[in-house]
Amino acid sequence: MDIEKLLPQQPEGDKSDKKVSPLVSLEKDLALYAESVKEIALEIIAEGISKYPVFVAHQHTVSIGEMILNREELNTNWTMQASTVEEFVEKGIIKPERKEEFLKHYKRPEDFMCVFVIVPEGANFIYYPYDIKQR
Numbered sequence: 001m002d003i004e005k006l007l008p009q010q011p012e013g014d015k016s017d018k019k020v021s022p023l024v025s026l027e028k029d030l031a032l033y034a035e036s037v038k039e040i041a042l043e044i045i046a047e048g049i050s051k052y053p054v055f056v057a058h059q060h061t062v063s064i065g066e067m068i069l070n071r072e073e074l075n076t077n078w079t080m081q082a083s084t085v086e087e088f089v090e091k092g093i094i095k096p097e098r099k100e101e102f103l104k105h106y107k108r109p110e111d112f113m114c115v116f117v118i119v120p121e122g123a124n125f126i127y128y129p130y131d132i133k134q135r
Helices: 022-046 085-090 096-105
Strands: 053-058 066-069 079-084 112-119 122-129
Touching: 022 053, 022 066, 022 079, 022 112, 022 122, 053 085, 079 085, 085 096
Parallel strands: 053 112
Antiparallel strands: 053 079, 066 079, 112 122
16 A cells, blocks of 8 residues: 555545645654665665565654654654564464465565554554655
């Protein structure tokens, strides 16, 4: 799923009555984080930890992955944690019987970051391109 699919469609009209989605700030932070996240994704793969890195974007405390970018330290809106598909299966976020289906849709980690976005309303996976030309 791409980030545009998670962003709410804004109706035309008076802009003052619109609620801004937290995902707008997420897109800004992902653009800022892209280079660092790509470097970490490639390290995860090169070190043999996993072929499938997953990054967790959140604004609260979560118990999956390892913190790599702290929103409080960076004065941004989102904290990022590095994880793997294997940890998601181990923690039951991805059911073992659904892992193969998930991997069929997993995009090249050299080109896209796989991000598990956690918001108060729920959570979902998105793929965000590292290269601005792919956005």
